[in-house]
Amino acid sequence: MPKVPPQDAPSLDQVGLENASGVGPKLQDLLRRMGLDSIEDALYHLPLRYEDRRQFLKISQLRTGQQAVFCAQVLAAGESRTGRRQIFEVIAGDESGRISLKWFHYRKKWLQKRFPVGQHVVFIGEVHRFGATREIHHPDSELISAGSDPAQLMRKDPLKFGRILPVYPLTEGLTQYRMRKIWFELIARYAPQISATLPQYLTQKYGFPPLSKALFRCHWPDSDQSLAQLEEGRDIAKRSVVYDEFFYLELGLALKRRGLAIEQGFAFKVEHLYTKPLNRLLPFKLTAAQRRVLGEIKQDMMAATPMHRLIQGDVGSGKTIVALMAALIAIENETQVAVVAPTEILAEQHYSTFKEWLPQLGLNCELLRSATPSAEKKRILNELKNGTTHLVVGTHALLQEAVQFKRLGLGIVDEQHRFGVKQRGALKQKGANPDILVMTATPIPRTLSMTFYGDLSLSVIDELPPGRKAVKTHHYRSSQRQSAYHELQKQLAQGRQAYIVYPLVEETEKSDFLAATEASVKLADIFPEANIGLLHGRMKQQEKDAVMQAFRRHDLDILVATTVIEVGVDVANATTMIVEHADRFGLAQLHQLRGRVGRGVNESFCFLISSAQYSAEAKRRLDVMVETNDGFRISEADLEIRGPGEFLGTRQSGLPDFRVASLLHDGALLEIARHDAFEYAAQTNYLNDQSAAEVKAEMIKRWGGRLDLATIG
Ligand code: ADP
Ligand code: MG
DSSP, X not given: OOOOOOTTOOOGGXXXXXXXXXXXXXXXXXXXXXXXXXXXXXXXXXXXXXXXXSSOBOGGXXXXXXXXXXXXXXXXXXXXXXXXXXXXXXXXXXXXXXXXEEESSOOHHXXXXXXXXXXXXXXXXXXXXXXXXXXXXXXXEEEEOTTOOHHHHHHHOTTTSSSEXXXXXXXXXXXXXXXXXXXXXXXXXXXXXXXXXXXXXXHHHHTOOOHHHHHHHHHXXXXXXXXXXXXXXXXXHHHHHHHHHHHHHHHHHHHHHHHHHTSOOOOOOOOOTTXXXXXXXXXXXXXXXXXXXXXXXXXXXXXXXXXXXXXXXOTTSOHHHHHHHHHHHHHHTTOXXXXXXXXXXXXXXXXXXXXXXXGGGTOXXXXXXXXXXXXXXXXXXXXHHTTOOSEEEESGGGGSTTOOOSOEEEEXXXXXXXXXXXXXXXXXXXXXXXXXXXXXXXXXXXXXXXXXXXXXXXXXXXXXXXXXXXXXXXXXXXXXXXXXXXXXXXXXXXXXXXXXXXXXXXXXXXXXXXXXXXXXXXXXXXXXXXXXXXXXXXXXXXXXXXXXXXXXXXXXSEEEEOGGGGSSOOOTTEEEEEETTGGGSOHHHHHHHHTTSSOSSSOOEEEEEEOSSOOHHHHHHHHHHHHOOOHHHHHHHHHHHHOHHHHHOOGGGSOOOOSSOOTXXXXXXXXXXXXXXXXXXXXXXXXXXXXXXXXHHHHHHHHTTTTTGGGGO
């Protein structure tokens, strides 16, 4: 029986793994490399899957793919040859049938000695079927004496038989048996010290066991637990651990949201001084979704507390116009607007949109670039400080100290996954609690946005402007390039334009710039009638602008480009896009690129041409692109292919690493936990009630540092 710990035992995240029995310095080092430092880490290091060793099967009952445990007697053993391979084979049988056991790597003497004919053995391993024969490769085995009672054996060693056994992720130098042995003792001793802090009404509502019990059961399931439920994560023990993890995260976010909600911000008045005239100038009407989202933004802006809102919308859904409208409301209230973009190209793109409309309304806007000459920079900074400039666009360079505003009322951040929580904070510091509007160019699956942007309110533009047609997408191998060219020729003959995109290639190869340059020369032979232009990142801004303008005017038919066109190009007559080496692009990038076509009334095409060789993962990406135009489905698939950490690109993104929960599989539970946590926060006066003291302490322990909760006291 585990000992009862003394009351003043240190918190388990402070107790090193060297305290676990069986863990010496060498093993501790191995475990550290797996990211396991403390006893608490170990408790949350859950099995990957389980093995059912509750009973011995008869050989006739063995099923392909199953992890099987059975007793049998050795009927024959020895080496044989299949093809060029030498193998060791044991034929074993019971009264119901026979099975073959095979070793491909072995020490012959050892196996011969271990498996003499007549020996009784318990075998454990995964059953394969080859034609009519079943076999197990490299089985585990336990020798037993003839006539020994299996039931007795099962009771003898609980780490081997008689129960559902955990299968842990391992590292080199660590066997499953050793891992089980250490973990079994560790959990028996320490799990009881984990305190259950979830509010009781919630654990009762869902029938969750106390956290310590739940953890124990995740490692060492009871014999009556269902293997299927365990493996699919539906077991109540596992669910309660996941819920617990989500609950505390969401509680932190609830408090953070609350902290923001009690700050004093601008209460803007909306008299449509500029938005009405803009509406008359625009060549189109806002979509219903745009109007709805704008309404949500207006509500926030009129409130006395600062806005923290995220606009999500697919490529081309018209986020920029909505942001422009919000900017005009801030400007109408005699405040300034800062627009922060993740890259210079994006900043330029936004600037060109704002520049198109603001001067017509008698307003000033500026672009702050890293390459802006210093005299010019000085002027811009001056005019920001004295309030002449109404709106400024730039990269995160805008967050530098030298940049000061007279009265910053609204910060607009275009994120594209690249911006962190910290930078949003820095932007806020540029004014007195300005409103913050975040846009994401690539839609993020809901489960992710709930944590990644958990402290923001969400608006979704779920409708594209009218007349947009889905882009027809094909995947061609490089040998089939002619088919793509053939289609392109047809489009050119109809007076349409096209993009041909080259990726950034690896450094050891030719530069993308060279590849694109060469291609434009070759293409001139293939399409002699067409005017072909070239656009790449090494060109000066003026040259780029000139090329883009020529393409816009239709002086050029084909624009050969590197990925600089990923954003910032909007030519409705361009109906074809060819992407070379499409396998080298990520899904989000392909989706962005494809968003450059399909902007007009004509049917559009995207031809993805893969390299001679590409990975299975690249194939999955290309398949997704061919299947769907829906940005949300694409980002779900992206998340699935890459996993959340990779998907968001950076560990400093503010997204916590979960120990047990999976954003991919536990999305439904996350929503439940979020709802409960927000409700609990509201009920307990944001954890200030005495009844919530324990929960509050636990929450601060888990997430305090990462959620920047210092600001809310
Ligand atoms: P996003 O930033 O969401 O990718 P943009 O704001 O760049 O989309 O808009 C894409 C294109 O659609 C732009 O040319 C924009 O002028 C146009 N657009 C935006 N809203 C509408 C609308 N309601 N009707 C027609 N075109 C629109
Ligand atoms: Mg845009």
